[in-house]
Amino acid sequence: MELKETVREKYGQAALRVTTGGSSCCGSAPSSLGCVDPITSNLYELSQTGLIPEEAVLASLGCGNPTALAELKPGETVLDLGSGGGIDVLLSARRVGPTGKAYGLDMTDEMLALARSNQHKAGVENVEFLKGEIEHIPLPENSVDVVISNCVINLSPDKDSVVREAFRVLKPGGRFAVSDVVTRGEVPADVRDNMLLWVGCIAGALQDYEYVAKLAKAGFKGIDIEPTRIYSVEDARSFLSGQGVDVDALAPQMQGKFMSAFIRATKPASCCFPDCCS
Numbered sequence: 001m002e003l004k005e006t007v008r009e010k011y012g013q014a015a016l017r018v019t020t021g022g023s024s025c026c027g028s029a030p031s032s033l034g035c036v037d038p039i040t041s042n043l044y045e046l047s048q049t050g051l052i053p054e055e056a057v058l059a060s061l062g063c064g065n066p067t068a069l070a071e072l073k074p075g076e077t078v079l080d081l082g083s084g085g086g087i088d089v090l091l092s093a094r095r096v097g098p099t100g101k102a103y104g105l106d107m108t109d110e111m112l113a114l115a116r117s118n119q120h121k122a123g124v125e126n127v128e129f130l131k132g133e134i135e136h137i138p139l140p141e142n143s144v145d146v147v148i149s150n151c152v153i154n155l156s157p158d159k160d161s162v163v164r165e166a167f168r169v170l171k172p173g174g175r176f177a178v179s180d181v182v183t184r185g186e187v188p189a190d191v192r193d194n195m196l197l198w199v200g201c202i203a204g205a206l207q208d209y210e211y212v213a214k215l216a217k218a219g220f221k222g223i224d225i226e227p228t229r230i231y232s233v234e235d236a237r238s239f240l241s242g243q244g245v246d247v248d249a250l251a252p253q254m255q256g257k258f259m260s261a262f263i264r265a266t267k268p269a270s271c272c273f274p275d276c277c278s
């Protein structure tokens with residue numbers, strides 16, 4: 001609960017910074033020009049950002065672009081876990097069109113207010129932002145075609161519940177299409193123990209094989225983890241500066257171990273959860 005409250009407080013402040021004309025940056029030094037850290041910057045093409053309100057782009061705190069990599073078809077229902085300022089929800093809503101629907105789910109009131117304001121500015125109607133936790137998704141089972149998420153699952157203290165809930169709400173044949181930070185190889189304990197790092201999208205990240213195991217345990221098939229950005233020590237130095245971390249001491253142990261990845265999996269088409277998919 002303490003961790004969740006810290007996360008909620010941090011992202012509430014990030015939302016308010018955007019609302020008052022600043023940047024939502026949380027990873028490294030804030031910039032009035034938007035996030036410049038190596039995780040969050042340059043994720044979206046101009047052809048995408050031009051379609052949505054500037055505040056939604058400034059609030060972007062993801063580490064990938066799930067809407068570019070996920071297959072989204074007209075008429076489908078999409079759910080974004082931890083939707084923040086709504087960038088991926090608004091982009092998904094355009095992709096699924098007026099016969100489809102895009103839900104955003106977030107636990108932070110300030111982020112929900114920002115996302116709803118961005119929806120209003122974008123003038124899209126096939127969008128709904130829900131308040132709630134990704135560990136307890138407030139939607140019925142078998143109701144969603146695609147679950148997306150962008151740099152949120154690593155923040156959850158109960159990732160098993162998150163993937164179990166994603167599986168529950170997906171329709172048979174539904175797709176899990178998530179961008180997240182993952183690690184490869186052992187990460188020093190002092191990194192994991194650092195709350196600020198956790199909240200900044202790093203220390204709570206799963207190892208790639210742990211992600212696969214959790215998805216498989218929930219019943220998913222066709223699991224694949226595709227690295228989209230592998231962070232160098234210099235990337236880490238820039239990310240960690242300003243957080244009071246001794247980067248020089250940590251840097252050699254971090255080389256090649258931190259990456260953003262696109263994680264794909266499918267709920268089997270013939271699944272009858274929870275009876276025959278364990």
Ligand SMILES: C[S@@+](CC[C@H](N)C(=O)[O-])C[C@H]1O[C@@H](n2cnc3c(N)ncnc32)[C@H](O)[C@@H]1O
Binds near residue numbers: 012061082088111149
């Ligand atoms: C790193 S930001 C990412 C926001 C958005 N996906 C994006 O790409 O800009 C994390 C978001 O997830 C939300 N969040 C974190 N943990 C959550 C949880 N357990 N349940 C619901 N929302 C959560 C935060 O409030 C915040 O808006």
